[in-house]
Amino acid sequence: MRTMKIVVVGAGQVGRSVASELAKVHDLVVIDSEAERLEDLRHSVDVMTIEGDGADLEILKEAGVPEADIIIASTDDDRVNILVCGIARMLSEELFTICRVADTAYLRSWEHTRKAFQVDLMVGSNFLTAQSIDNVLSEELARDVAYFDNGRIEMAEYVIPEDCELAAKQIKDTKIPEGVRLAAVFDGQKMEVATGATWMRAGNRVLVIGESEEVAGFGNRLARSQDSKLGKDPSKNRVKRWLKRKQKDNLNVFILGGGEVGLQTATLLEKRGLSPKLVESDAKRAELLARALPKSFVLNDDIKNPGFIRTEGLSRADLVIVCLSTDELNLFASVLALDVGAKKVVSVIHSIEFQPLFDRSGVELTFNPRTEVIKEIIRHTRGKRLDKIAFVEGHKGEVIQITLDENSALVGKPLQEATQDLPGKLVIGAASRNDVVIIPNGKTVLEPGDRLVVFLDTTDVAAMMEAL
Numbered sequence: 115m116r117t118m119k120i121v122v123v124g125a126g127q128v129g130r131s132v133a134s135e136l137a138k139v140h141d142l143v144v145i146d147s148e149a150e151r152l153e154d155l156r157h158s159v160d161v162m163t164i165e166g167d168g169a170d171l172e173i174l175k176e177a178g179v180p181e182a183d184i185i186i187a188s189t190d191d192d193r194v195n196i197l198v199c200g201i202a203r204m205l206s207e208e209l210f211t212i213c214r215v216a217d218t219a220y221l222r223s224w225e226h227t228r229k230a231f232q233v234d235l236m237v238g239s240n241f242l243t244a245q246s247i248d249n250v251l252s253e254e255l256a257r258d259v260a261y262f263d264n265g266r267i268e269m270a271e272y273v274i275p276e277d278c279e280l281a282a283k284q285i286k287d288t289k290i291p292e293g294v295r296l297a298a299v300f301d302g303q304k305m306e307v308a309t310g311a312t313w314m315r316a317g318n319r320v321l322v323i324g325e326s327e328e329v330a331g332f333g334n335r336l337a338r339s340q341d342s343k344l345g346k347d348p349s350k351n352r353v354k355r356w357l358k359r360k361q362k363d364n365l366n367v368f369i370l371g372g373g374e375v376g377l378q379t380a381t382l383l384e385k386r387g388l389s390p391k392l393v394e395s396d397a398k399r400a401e402l403l404a405r406a407l408p409k410s411f412v413l414n415d416d417i418k419n420p421g422f423i424r425t426e427g428l429s430r431a432d433l434v435i436v437c438l439s440t441d442e443l444n445l446f447a448s449v450l451a452l453d454v455g456a457k458k459v460v461s462v463i464h465s466i467e468f469q470p471l472f473d474r475s476g477v478e479l480t481f482n483p484r485t486e487v488i489k490e491i492i493r494h495t496r497g498k499r500l501d502k503i504a505f506v507e508g509h510k511g512e513v514i515q516i517t518l519d520e521n522s523a524l525v526g527k528p529l530q531e532a533t534q535d536l537p538g539k540l541v542i543g544a545a546s547r548n549d550v551v552i553i554p555n556g557k558t559v560l561e562p563g564d565r566l567v568v569f570l571d572t573t574d575v576a577a578m579m580e581a582l
Contacts (some may be wrong), residue, residue, distance in 0.1 A: 121142075121184070125146035125151040125155050126188070126190060133161055136495055145165075184211070188214045192214075196233065213442070218241050218374055224236040225232060235494055237490045241378050247379050258479060269323045280336075283313070292328070294323070305507060321569065394414050428450075433460070439461040441468040464484075501565065519563075523582065529554055536578065537580075541569040568582075
């Protein structure tokens with residue numbers, strides 16, 4: 115991976131996180147109008163900073179944009195980000211411009227008229243968040259889900275139930291389906307990259323990668339263990355029941371909040387054949403949503419209204435998706451939904467400072483729009499062969515999809531030999547060749563053009579990307 119010169123405009127949560135990651139490999143200049151933000155950034159990251167307006171031509175020149183490889187416009191103002199990219203392109207035709215936006219309308223316009231914006235990559239935070247939320251419906255029990263290779267390969271994270279046959283065993287002593295690889299085990303804040311000697315205990319979280327149907331089957335195996343403990347019929351396929359209910363269009367889904375994330379999530383759920391109930395407190399916004407979402411039930415109500423629970427039936431919800439404007443409201447609504455009996459609650463979270471509160475509240479999964487943007491930006495700065503990236507457990511690890519070329523250390527010899535000299539730990543989850551999924555073993559020989567899905571410890575990513 116060659117060292118590039120990258121200019122980042124905006125040192126908020128997105129800009130700071132992107133700078134922290136990219137500064138490990140590249141030369142960075144960060145521009146922001148707030149001196150305090152820049153000072154905080156310099157204390158933790160070795161970057162050059164410039165105080166000023168990122169849309170100012172002279173400031174961009176001072177930052178070295180004419181000689182830069184990439185500019186990332188990551189302020190909280192969509193229009194400013196688009197303007198920054200346009201001005202930067204005037205300074206360099208060779209510059210690759212990345213623009214963060216929240217409003218999906220800009221994203222839709224860019225998809226049809228990219229040259230007009232002078233933006234090479236537009237990253238829509240709210241749309242990416244809605245896509246991640248949509249993936250939750252694929253697995254009833256999974257804490258996290260991501261798909262690779264056009265849905266053929268799946269990553270999922272599960273909690274090991276008590277009395278499960280996998281509990282209190284080392285991986286080498288368990289029967290794992292041939293189409294599934296255990297990638298990592300999480301015990302509290304501790305992560306262990308999976309090996310045969312790794313222990314799995316009740317309450318641990320396990321990350322698996324494999325062929326999508328096989329991963330779903332593994333989730334069902336855990337579900338049967340949980341159902342048996344709860345006194346339910348373990349012979350019934352719980353995951354298939356969940357999927358069957360989706361197909362019958364009777365899964366009871368609530369979306370609390372009709373902002374951009376709520377709208378995009380409802381749109382994706384409608385494409386699945388579902389009719390979610392979307393709750394929006396603003397009457398004009400609710401009217402607009404009702405016109406945009408023909409298959410959804412748009413309710414003009416306020417979750418803070420004492421009669422809301424009684425009249426809207428939140429207690430009977432199979433899934434509640436909370437995407438309100440503030441983390442305080444999201445936390446309140448999530449706890450409320452859980453308290454009245456909703457089966458599963460997931461929530462948007464805007465600030466990472468609130469994550470510990472959500473973790474303690476019982477919310478199964480949170481989605482941070484800024485994190486979704488960070489993943490996409492980082493993917494595009496690591497080279498063309500990196501097809502997709504998913505952060506795991508607050509970025510303790512990464513699952514990536516990479517297209518191998520003839521220079522990869524994994525190509526041309528059996529994997530048991532090829533992996534010996536790698537500069538870090540990895541778990542090879544699955545590969546795809548000519549759109550056929552392969553679950554590699556030690557004797558597998560990978561070829562140039564194979565798409566590989568692997569799990570990496572975050573601390574090893576930079577060195578491993580060079581090798582892969």
